[in-house]
Amino acid sequence: LALAPMPTQPVRVVVVGAGPSGLLACINFLNRNANSNDVTYHVTLVERGEDYGALDASGLEKKRSWMIGLSTHGLTAIRRVPSLYEEYVSKVGVPVHATALCVGSRKFEAKSDEIGENYVVDRNFVVAAIARFLKDKFETSKYLTQRYNTKVNFVDSDERRIFVRDQNGRDEYIPYDLLIGCDGVRSQVRAALVANHRDFESSVGDIFNRYKSVHIELPEHLDGNMIYITPQCLPNFNGIALPETGGKVNLAMGCPTSAKVPAALESDDVTAVADYLRDNFKAFALPCEAVAKQWVAQPWNTTGMVHCNFYHRWPLTGGKHTCARRLGKTQRAVVMCGVCGFRWRCGSKCSWVVW
Ligand SMILES: Cc1cc2nc3c(=O)[nH]c(=O)nc-3n(C[C@H](O)[C@H](O)[C@H](O)COP(=O)(O)OP(=O)(O)OC[C@H]3O[C@@H](n4cnc5c(N)ncnc54)[C@H](O)[C@@H]3O)c2cc1C
Incomplete structure (x- = not known):
């Protein structure tokens, strides 16, 4: 993350959404605190749902959702965090060594060394594993605040604050210096961003519907x-x-x-x-x-998939251009991270955003 002069110290980072990308973003910011003398991040995680990391195995079993296949870029983002894959994520899913295309009763098979690795895991299970890691490593850190059962209803990018409501109906503003939108396919953060930046316009299309x-x-x-x-x-x-x-x-x-x-x-x-x-x-x-x-x-x-004009164009997916974007004045930054529905690229996207 290339940092312009900081508006405050520590930098108030608000991450919206405790899915895989939001949790990873939190971990990456908190790890930076340990590894850098220059900037300190105070991370606030805001999630409208419950904390799956607090559930035991039988509680989690009742929360099964859908299976997702993590391929190289998702796994790379996870493995970049020491021990996260080995001690947490690898316990909750299944490594895949081959994929078969079944046409009628005929099968065409390709091994992982031809088409890349894949790891299949229930979405809520991988969320729980990463959330447990976050707890184990940072729960007592003064630089982490976790706000579960708290929904972001509005992003006020002029004043750099989000408007949230908790499970008891209490409303509150949370200020930020840097806002990371990891809030899924119907993102409030994206909605705030596209209001001002046409590059980020996106549409939801279908996979199978x-x-x-x-x-x-x-x-x-x-x-x-x-x-x-x-x-x-x-x-x-x-x-x-x-x-x-x-x-x-x-x-x-x-x-x-x-x-x-x-x-x-x-x-x-x-x-x-x-x-x-x-x-x-x-x-x-x-x-x-x-x-x-x-x-x-x-x-x-x-089910549907977000297609974003900015993130899905060639220079960002393989070209030579720098993957950086200045969004408005530095003091008014709203940074979108991983706007596409397939958000696993977030781990690397975080470090590409210049603000
Ligand atoms: C059937 C199906 C199959 C899929 N298969 C794959 C696959 O094979 N590979 C793959 O990579 N992906 C797959 N996906 C997509 C996968 O679920 C996403 O890639 C992944 O969950 C994205 O993670 P994320 O952290 O970006 O967002 P999400 O997992 O969507 O998490 C977003 C979080 O934000 C929270 N949130 C949303 N709005 C607010 C708000 N206003 N305030 C506070 N919190 C909010 C939500 O509660 C949620 O916890 C599949 C999806 C489906 C439905």
């Missing part, structure tokens, strides 16, 4: 350290099977909102769904009854 996701025992003939990508695994449906801890697999199948969903998959009849899966799913042997039971018991989920 309506989907359901089941957790099943590893089917016979599947490898517990492989990813299986299953395009058109059912008519109009794409799918992905990701390995989980405990010898399980998370299978998600979905389609664009514009696609026609077969009547059987809309029904709440377990037998109808199981029969449909048996007739149509060819990628691997599926425990159709078990899948059908979970299928009918859940509503459709939706």
